[in-house]
Amino acid sequence: MPLLDVRDLSVTFARRGQRTVRAVDGVSFGVHAGEVVGLVGESGCGKSVTSLAIMGLLPKQRGVTIDGVADFDGTDLLKTDARAMRDIRGRDVAMIFQDPLSSLNPVVPIGVQVTEVLTRHRGMRGEAATKEATALLDRVGIPDPARRLKEYPHQLSGGMRQRALIAMAVACKPRLLIADEPTTALDVTIQAQILELLKELVRDSGTALIMITHDLGVVAGMCDTVNVLYAGRVIENARRKPLFYEPRHPYTTGLLRSVPRLDAGRGTPLNPIRGSVRDVLPWPDGCAFAPRCDRRVDACVGEPPALVVGYDGHGYRCVNPTPQGAQP
Amino acid sequence: MFRFIVRRLLQLVPTLLGLSVLLFIWLRRLPGGPETAILGERGTPALRAQVRRSLGLDEPLLIQYGRFVKRTLQLDLGTSISTKREVTTEFLLRFPGTVELTITAMIIAIGVGIPLGYLAARRRGTWLDHASVGGSLIGICVPVFFLAYVLKAIFAENLGWFPSSGRQDPTIGATHITNFFVLDGLMTREWDAAADAIWHLVLPGIALASIPLAIIVRITRASVLEVLGEDFVRTAESKGLTERTVRGRHVLRNAMLPIVTVIGLLTGGLLSGAVLTETVFAFSGIGAFLYEAISNRDYPVLMGFILIIALFYVLVNLIVDVSYSLIDPRVRVR
Numbered sequence: 001m002p003l004l005d006v007r008d009l010s011v012t013f014a015r016r017g018q019r020t021v022r023a024v025d026g027v028s029f030g031v032h033a034g035e036v037v038g039l040v041g042e043s044g045c046g047k048s049v050t051s052l053a054i055m056g057l058l059p060k061q062r063g064v065t066i067d068g069v070a071d072f073d074g075t076d077l078l079k080t081d082a083r084a085m086r087d088i089r090g091r092d093v094a095m096i097f098q099d100p101l102s103s104l105n106p107v108v109p110i111g112v113q114v115t116e117v118l119t120r121h122r123g124m125r126g127e128a129a130t131k132e133a134t135a136l137l138d139r140v141g142i143p144d145p146a147r148r149l150k151e152y153p154h155q156l157s158g159g160m161r162q163r164a165l166i167a168m169a170v171a172c173k174p175r176l177l178i179a180d181e182p183t184t185a186l187d188v189t190i191q192a193q194i195l196e197l198l199k200e201l202v203r204d205s206g207t208a209l210i211m212i213t214h215d216l217g218v219v220a221g222m223c224d225t226v227n228v229l230y231a232g233r234v235i236e237n238a239r240r241k242p243l244f245y246e247p248r249h250p251y252t253t254g255l256l257r258s259v260p261r262l263d264a265g266r267g268t269p270l271n272p273i274r275g276s277v278r279d280v281l282p283w284p285d286g287c288a289f290a291p292r293c294d295r296r297v298d299a300c301v302g303e304p305p306a307l308v309v310g311y312d313g314h315g316y317r318c319v320n321p322t323p324q325g326a327q328p
Numbered sequence: 329m330f331r332f333i334v335r336r337l338l339q340l341v342p343t344l345l346g347l348s349v350l351l352f353i354w355l356r357r358l359p360g361g362p363e364t365a366i367l368g369e370r371g372t373p374a375l376r377a378q379v380r381r382s383l384g385l386d387e388p389l390l391i392q393y394g395r396f397v398k399r400t401l402q403l404d405l406g407t408s409i410s411t412k413r414e415v416t417t418e419f420l421l422r423f424p425g426t427v428e429l430t431i432t433a434m435i436i437a438i439g440v441g442i443p444l445g446y447l448a449a450r451r452r453g454t455w456l457d458h459a460s461v462g463g464s465l466i467g468i469c470v471p472v473f474f475l476a477y478v479l480k481a482i483f484a485e486n487l488g489w490f491p492s493s494g495r496q497d498p499t500i501g502a503t504h505i506t507n508f509f510v511l512d513g514l515m516t517r518e519w520d521a522a523a524d525a526i527w528h529l530v531l532p533g534i535a536l537a538s539i540p541l542a543i544i545v546r547i548t549r550a551s552v553l554e555v556l557g558e559d560f561v562r563t564a565e566s567k568g569l570t571e572r573t574v575r576g577r578h579v580l581r582n583a584m585l586p587i588v589t590v591i592g593l594l595t596g597g598l599l600s601g602a603v604l605t606e607t608v609f610a611f612s613g614i615g616a617f618l619y620e621a622i623s624n625r626d627y628p629v630l631m632g633f634i635l636i637i638a639l640f641y642v643l644v645n646l647i648v649d650v651s652y653s654l655i656d657p658r659v660r661v662r
């Protein structure tokens with residue numbers, strides 16, 4: 001039994017005067033305790049919407065419909081009412097966002113932003129809360145934590161800010177942590193440090209981590225299992241090794257091929273995937289990747305490709321998959 | 329912070345000097361003069377010249393201005409040409425009423441405007457939102473004096489809930505120390521006098537509040553809507569904080585920045601805008617006195633009044649800047 005079991009999650013946005021967007025379309029995946037699960041895909045494929053739906057943070061407006069199940073240890077997070085979600089968020093499930101500067105309140109000291117979680121979920125106040133907050137900042141590698149607590153976000157560097165946000169997220173030792181592109185806004189050297197920190201934290205505390213990224217390097221370095229998203233659907237899911245060595249979906253294959261390689265030698269052309277996600281589909285059903293796909297056959301445009309589950313749970317949605325053994 | 333305030337107060341000196349030069353020249357250029365008001369149309373040129381001489385208006389402008397500056401520096405605003413009393417005495421008598429009225433209007437505008445604007449933003453698209461946006465449009469459009477008349481006709485004359493004129497019922501026989509009637513009532517512990525003064529402030533206060541209220545509702549709504557879409561609000565929600573914490577610490581605190589600026593601008597304008605409302609409610613503030621001063625070309629009164637308004641503007645601005653830096657550490661002053 002996974003800690004979090006997402007089944008058939010769909011999110012649609014219907015805005016007056018605009019085309020209805022099915023941002024997430026029947027996504028299913030599981031996360032076990034202590035496991036790092038990757039959600040990978042290019043921007044706009046529904047990664048953030050998926051995580052916000054699980055957190056209950058999508059705007060509660062007319063026109064936003066969420067279907068499916070997100071079973072977290074017996075509780076369906078999608079059916080839990082707003083009050084109960086406030087108790088779960090920050091305590092059992094926490095989240096780290098992409099842009100650390102805009103994710104911190106500019107007019108509230110870092111210390112208050114850390115202690116407010118401790119006060120809310122652990123009932124800590126005053127001295128005790130400050131002491132714990134200092135320990136938390138120290139734990140996420142912020143030097144001179146006592147002084148940093150009194151400072152404001154604009155006085156910290158980008159990496160420090162993301163560390164502070166991580167401190168807030170892990171303050172109550174959540175069982176599940178969702179990191180939505182936590183390093184995208186950071187310098188490369190800082191990226192590595194932050195990833196290292198996250199790895200360390202989940203290893204030490206047994207927290208399950210959903211790692212959202214568009215960077216295959218991050219996946220290779222951290223994830224136990226990977227779900228590749230395309231246009232709101234999981235088009236391939238596998239454990240890390242099979243995914244990297246034997247990708248079956250042409251999109252995944254293309255993603256892996258488009259990564260520049262050191263061993264390829266100079267002058268070797270890169271292999272980008274043609275077109276972009278925004279290409280309009282000439283067919284309502286069928287495979288969304290078909291317009292950009294080199295392996296397209298007639299069957300691609302008929303109906304949505306069914307999930308094929310192969311050896312060791314390696315699943316993909318493709319009628320003409322990349323042959324096994326073909327080196328990406 | 330202290331040094332910042334002192335520096336800002338020092339910056340006031342050149343501002344006031346420049347303003348006074350402009351005013352001095354401008355007032356003297358107005359057609360007619362105090363002698364016309366005193367003598368009427370019948371005054372012979374000789375008589376006029378005599379009156380001008382007695383008021384010291386025949387001397388070169390530069391000398392007149394020099395005398396004005398010297399006097400003002402000694403906190404002496406001169407003598408009113410029409411009432412023959414010290415301008416400072418007149419002001420101490422009449423300004424408090426206007427200030428009380430302005431403060432009342434601002435309390436109403438802020439106290440109602442910010443919560444209403446916040447709710448409109450939070451319940452965007454509901455009837456409450458539409459009603460407050462529409463209502464604020466009406467509030468901006470309806471002329472203040474018209475609203476004042478309507479309020480007076482309905483709530484004072486028809487229903488009799490509020491007094492229709494004046495600042496206090498004279499039969500109470502209240503003691504006056506500062507001429508701020510509410511304050512006086514509190515200081516002397518004459519609670520009924522204070523209550524009566526407040527009672528008299530309600531209708532003119534509401535009339536005067538209408539425009540700032542409408543503006544504050546709109547700016548609060550816009551500002552809150554903008555902050556609600558910010559990433560840090562989502563972060564706050566992701567921590568499971570209570571709605572109260574999210575609202576107070578994360579949304580309102582950030583939304584306050586533009587609101588504070590607008591409140592400062594509005595308060596400055598209110599003091600001069602109070603004049604019209606005072607007329608409708610026969611409220612003895614500075615309004616009627618000032619009106620007479622203009623028709624009589626009562627130079628010392630006009631100069632004094634405008635200088636005080638300018639001083640008030642600058643002080644309100646200073647308060648805005650200080651509160652701005654208290655709210656936002658990024659603009660914190662040293």
Ligand SMILES: Nc1ncnc2c1ncn2[C@@H]1O[C@H](COP(=O)(O)OP(=O)(O)O)[C@@H](O)[C@H]1O
Nearest residue numbers: 013021023042043044045046047048049050059
């Ligand atoms: N609040 C919203 N209203 C309408 N459409 C939205 C909203 N949020 C996201 N979308 C759409 O959903 C799709 C997926 O977005 P997102 O999950 O943010 O992508 P990403 O994988 O880059 O995180 C995008 O096409 C986006 O335009």
Ligand SMILES: [Mg+2]
Nearest residue numbers: 047048180181
């Ligand atoms: Mg995203």
